[in-house]
Amino acid sequence: MSRIELQEASVRATTGQGEVQILAPTTLTLTEQRVALIGPNGSGKSTLARLVNGLVGAATGRVVVDGLDVAKQGREVRRRVAFVFTDPSAQLVMPTVVEDVALSLRHTHRDREERTAAALRVLEGYGLEQLAERSVHSLSGGQRQLLAIAGVLATDPEVLVADEPTTLLDLVNTRRIAELLFGLRQQLLLVTHDLDLALRCERALLVEHGRVVADGAPAEVVEHYRASAW
């Protein structure tokens, strides 16, 4: 497994009220295969998750993934750490499904034909080959999320950060995406409001008001969250 380290890492943002802290200095090391980030809306879960691949920069402290400093070696870190968003539309940018996966493979497959062939093999692996020539805009929400995950996993990263990947999905697609995520060899950092998914992880972090207030076995952390949500 990878080793994700936050060393006194904090995040600040500039708002109408001036500069505010949205994540307090946080120190933790994540080595478990699946780690859930849970907590109320606006508590700082996405912010913490985005620190891990440099989508958000640390105002203080450091974030280190497998010995690589995210602030200094961002490109190498982003090769190791893939990210999927709640709304996959944000990351599906090419006209067709196969072109979208091929885009992910541009660094590993320079030749265009080889790249297309590799993209088709990736789609086959996810049962999406019949959609290869479809417009990404014509896909259902579940198909789109599956495609987004297939796209970022095509380059075989070490870590997948998934920010509420099932929030927009119905029950069947939530299960389908969950089975995929929980079957991965990669380390998974899962931001979720779905406490059943959190309970399937090896470790959970509860974030409230920009701080990690509970950290440990998911059953205990979820219980803490339920008790504090009144």
Ligand SMILES: Nc1ncnc2c1ncn2[C@@H]1O[C@H](COP(=O)(O)OP(=O)(O)OP(=O)(O)O)[C@@H](O)[C@H]1O
């Ligand atoms: N760039 C920014 N500028 C100003 N405020 C920000 C910025 N990014 C995040 N925030 C604020 O920081 C807080 C934490 O946001 P974050 O998206 O991390 O929360 P979250 O726990 O993921 O929420 P949700 O469950 O609703 O997705 C929120 O109050 C948000 O409005």
